[in-house]
Each structure stands twice: as structure tokens, then as C-alpha cells.
Amino acid sequence: MDVQVFVDLQNQFDSESSLREEISAATKELHKTCRLASAKLSKAHAVPKTQSKQVTDSVKEQFATIHTNIEAIAKQVRPVTFYRYHDMWSMAVQNACAMVIFAVYLEESRLATAADIQSYLGYRVNVTNEDVTEFVITLEEYLHGIISLFSELSRLAVNSVIVNDVQRPQEISQFASELYAGFQLLNLKNDSLRRRFDSIKYDIKKIEEVQYDLRVRGLIA
């Protein structure tokens, strides 16, 4: 038996851990930008619908930074080892997707498609789960981003009443239930997507309670 075998193995592990460090440093930057974007976007909760365009315009700059942040991660990984390190940045990319999805909803009251994600973040969503040949955003990351939208929607329903917009909760409720119908088509297994999906119903309930309060007081038809 040759100790050299183990020395070689150790060298392999060493070079890998320095790669991991670089990826994690790049991911940290992405997290930072996402937090800034999130802080800016959350102002949308405090203003009426008419002003939400200003809010989303103010985060455009962060979306561009997110693109460069993801680029920095993408440079570190080769397609074949994509899934080996995928867990390291997955959470951050989920957040980035959530930001885009919320921003698109605020602007156009619709669900951001995979194509929207690509145009904002510069990377394709792998909706058909095909073999990875370049850096992609996975379908799961996109779906996680959509699930995050539900909690924003339930807050938005409450907050739009605060800014005297009693029509908006109705619109939100309609949209949330349509989106929920989409999610119900999925056959989720017992994984993180499933667990977060289970929390959607509480957000829907909150939106419905807002509508109930408005209607019972005769504030909406």
C-alpha cells in the first residue's frame, strides 16, 4: 500500500475546498445584493398601487448587480460539476428569483414567466430539466421564488387596505387563487418544495380574511 494514494487524495480535496471557498464568497455577494433589493422592494408595501412603478424602477440597478453576481458564481463551475456545488448558491438564486417575481407582479399584476427571469437575471431557467451544458437556474429555484410571492401577496393585501386601496385585495385574491390552482397540479414529493407549498394555504387564508373584513363592513361590493 502506498501512502502516495492518500497524499494525492488530500491534494484533490485541498484544491476542491479552495474552489468551494471562492464559490461561497461569490454567493455571499449575491446574498448581499438580494437583501438590498428586498429592502428596496419592501417599500411597495407602504405605497398605493399607483406608486409601485417607482419602487420597482429603483431596484432595476440591483437586478443588474444580481446578474453580475451570478456570473461570478457561474465562472467557477463547469457544467458537469454543476450539481456538485449547486446547493451552495441555490438559496441565493431562489431569493433572486423571488425578487424578480415580486417586481414583475408589482409592475404588471401577472406571474413572471421563465422568460422574464432570463431577461432580468441573464440566465435561462431549465424548465425541462435537460442536461446542464451551461450555468442555469433550476426549475425548483424558480418555483421556490413563486412560493415566496404568496407571503408577499398576503402582506400586500393587508397593507393596501392601510393605504386606503380597498379594491386591490380583491385583485390579489383572484391572482393568488389562480396561482395556487397551478401549484395544485404538481405532484410534489416530500422535499423542501413540498414543505413550503404547504404553507401557501395560510397566506391564502389571510388574503381571504382581508376580503371578508372589507365586505362585512360594506367597503367593497
Add this chain to the structure above:
Amino acid sequence: MSETAEQIPQQHEQRPAKKPRFEKHKGTPDLSQPMSETKRAILTSFTQYRDTLDAHYDRRERVIKCSRDITALSKKIDSPDRVFADAESKQKQVLELFRKMSAELQGSNGYKYNRQATPGLQEYIEAIGLWTFLRDSTLITKQQVVESLSVADESGEVKPLLMVSDEDYILGVSDLPGEVNRYCINSIGKGDRNAVERSLAFLRELKEGINFVLCGGRIRDLDKKIPKIEKAYYSMSIRDDEMAKINPTAVAAAADA
């Protein structure tokens, strides 16, 4: 004793398929009914997402199934007591399973489903590692593992069926001390000094080697295993010394035998 060892892994193969608790959603939702444009767009794209996710989950299940079958068969190749007579044919069957599994692990999927595939692969490395030890008293190299998993394709080119990562290799090898330990203890029982000598030499070298590689998890368990083995060898040596003191001729006779 060897019969029971051969029966245990049967369990996986005989387990009936689990019935799904809920019926799977299949087909496309009825889009002909009146609905808003946004809803139609959502339902259309989510139908596509569902098919993608289903394909992913199914593939993951198939890899898990293959990995389990490989684990079960690997246990039938050898045990610390002996290499089973049909080890060669079992090895062929395992290769067949690896061939099946390799179809699911092409390209980027290799790492995507590594978590599901690795238990079987590790068990296989352990099995052929033990085989190599019993035959040559040496540690199996990663190259040997890859070679044992290589088959000729249609064009006659010999290619490995699947990628063996350093982690797979080191984790498979790190199960060896336990097996060699059992072999060593059995040999003490049988009074086979030669076998004890070579297992101890092997384990010591393996320990030195493992000390070079610093990683977490099961590798650290090795540190607990090796003192256990050394303690057994210590007890044996002490008994031998004691024996030699009382009756030197009997020990010499045993050593000659």
C-alpha cells in the same frame, strides 16, 4: 452461518411496491372552460413543470432502487469469513445493475443523483476492496475500482460505467477496517497468526493513510475503530506471552502448525 449472511439482503427485492396515497395528477387540465387569460397561462406552464418534476422524481426513484439492489448484491460477493463461491457471477450481476444505473447518471445527472447513487457504490467498493485484501493483502486503488466498473461498449472501447468520485472511493474504503477487523478477530479465534499479522499490517497502513486525508463524518469513526482492533491484538499478544512463559514448547508447536 454463511447461509444467513446470504439471506439477509433478500428483503429489498421482495418488498411489494408502495401504493401511492394520492392519485397522481395526469394529463392536461381542462383549458376549454371559460377562464381568465392569466389563469390559462399559469395552468399551461404548470402542466409543463409538473411533467418535468415527475420525470425528475421518477429518475431519482430508479437510482435509489438500483443503488439498493447493488448494496444487497455487494453483500453477497464476500464476507470477512470467505469469498463466496459464486462471487464472480455476483460481480457480473452487480455490473448489470451498474449498467442500468449509469443510464440515469449521464452528464450533469452524475452529480445531481450522486446522493442517491453513492450508498450502493460505496457498498460495492467495500465488497471488492475486501476481496482485494483477502487475495493480495493490499488496499484497492481508485483505479482498480474504476477498472472493475468498466465494460466494453458497442465499438469495443472499454469505458467506465459511471464516475467514481474521490468521496465515493474514500467512503467505501473507510468501511473496510470494520470488515478487516471482523476477519482479524475471526482469525484470532482460529489461531491463524498469519492472517492476524497481515490484517494488522493492513490496518496500520490504512490508518497512516487515512490520517493524511482530513475530512469529516464517517472517516473520523476510523479513529475509534482502530484502537478497538489494536486492543484485541494486544489481548491476544498478552495471552501468547503468558502461554510462552508457562509452556514455551506448545507455542512453538502452534506457530509451526
